[in-house]
Amino acid sequence: MFFQSTEGIAWRLGQDALPKSKQRKWKAMIRFRIKELLAEKEFREQRKITLGEVSEKTGVNRTSLSKMQSPIMRHSTTTNAIDALCRYFRCQVGDLMVYIDDDQIEAQNDRESE
Template sequence: MEIKVIRFRFKELLAEKEFQERRVVPLAEVAEQTGIHRATLSKIANSPGYNTGTDVLDRLCIYFKCRIEQLVEHIP
């Protein structure tokens, strides 16, 4: 059986935001601005294959001002 994974590009987008703004952006700040619990953000960042809802994806797209395909990637 072939395992398929959805890969979140959260860390890459966060690193890009930090570079653009020339500062460290803590998860607590992302949590506060998006309304997403810090633990959920940590799981998205660190747990391959983590499953989250579309509302969380929507809020992250708004926060990073990106399209969904810039946030998630399907790895067959």
């Protein structure tokens, strides 16, 4: 399940890992698909590609890329970074980022709790 502590630090944890008073289920979010796009590019080019290489070629900080890969970080970025990543992966913005609404998050949380 996705939870966020009252201090604003996010974790992906089991149901009982945080006290109920500190749990807040995620609401709708934008999720970056960097992991998927990176895997597709690696497959096409038949080689391993590191985040360091992506950072070097795009000018997007490696730490930012790492945060974008993690759905629980809820990373904010610039349009310049989005443009550079779309150019690198040769994709559209909708391929790089997807909007996940409350219903999809709730359904995922229900599946994980079963």
